[in-house]
Amino acid sequence: MVIPLNNLTKKQLRGMASGAETETATEFTSRVTQQLVGGIAGIGLAMGMETGLFDVMISMGENKKTSQEIADLAGMKERYVREWLGYMAAANITNFDPNEGKFWLPSHRSNIMELKGLVMTLPILYGGFFKVAECFRKDGPTGVPFEEYHKLDDLIHLTQGRFCQDQLIQEFLPSMPQVHRCLETGIHVLDLGCGEGTATITMARRFFKSRFYGLDISQPALRTARYKAAEMGLSNVEFIKADISLMPTDWTDKFDYLFVHFVLHDLSYPTKALREMHRVLKPGGTLSVIEINAYSNLEDNLERQDRKSIVLAYSYSLVTCLPISLCPGDGAGLGGLWGREEAQKALEQAKFQVVSVTEACNDGVHLMCVKPMA
CATH class of the missing domain: 1.10.10.10 (Winged helix-like DNA-binding domain superfamily/Winged helix DNA-binding domain)
Structure with missing residues (x-):
């Protein structure tokens, strides 16, 4: 029945x-x-x-x-x-x-x-399995540094590549008509936690009148991003090595649009990062935060029919997101499933106005925000 x-x-x-x-x-x-x-x-x-x-x-x-x-x-x-x-x-x-x-x-x-991103998850993520297991002990390390995860940048590129190829230009950006029009005429865009520059380069190739900046702390990923951009002859994109929670001082009110794709929950100091994001975004500018499509209460996630996506999200979170965030010793440790409710609360506490919360890309939720005019 x-x-x-x-x-x-x-x-x-x-x-x-x-x-x-x-x-x-x-x-x-x-x-x-x-x-x-x-x-x-x-x-x-x-x-x-x-x-x-x-x-x-x-x-x-x-x-x-x-x-x-x-x-x-x-x-x-x-x-x-x-x-x-x-x-x-x-x-x-x-x-x-x-x-x-x-x-x-x-x-x-x-x-x-076509399943390569999912298939490569196991060997790449679980390279740090035993190091994470040590973190469970009361006298064990607080976390595992990003550098311990061999080829993690490659995995991020694989798992996010499909969104950038099939949805970013075709569906995601057009869903924000005002941002889309500004990209056509020319604005300054910052891709935070850009990795190998997949999203940054995809946008730069399409919107040649706009100027794009990709920021990340991984030097190997940035080398790959710069090589790709140079190979394509792109002159409207630049990649910078920096911490999101401590961006250049001369970037105040510099950017019209900020793009943050599956990054915020990984940060050790997300509150500082959000303050910095608020500083570098122009008044009236737009911020797109894409996070894992989960709720902040476990009960709500367990009631969803797409349980497989929640299991996968927890696997990423336990083995990489959480230990990387906690590595400094005083990290926030939000975890990949901190959820849309807590994410919205954090954005509002950072003085962003959350305009909409909608499902976007593969298993993602898009929190579209603006920085209110002074």
């Missing part, structure tokens, strides 16, 4: 979500085992993407080849390739013909690379 969800009480929804009313111990272990095995299979997918083996398999079409033939195409050691192919066949990613001893990737699975 199907019961309309809107006819259920919150208590009933919580019971359904937890499965506590009907689930047996055997069913519980079976369900969790399935989840764990699926996650472990993800390591194999990540290896195929990192080594380029999936690119080789996709290029083969549905032509069946032996492990040696695939290794030769990839320029790799056959023994490792053979083990990976067995791993992927067991996970039902590649197909295997036992009569010919050959492997292939069915054409309907050739879009596997």
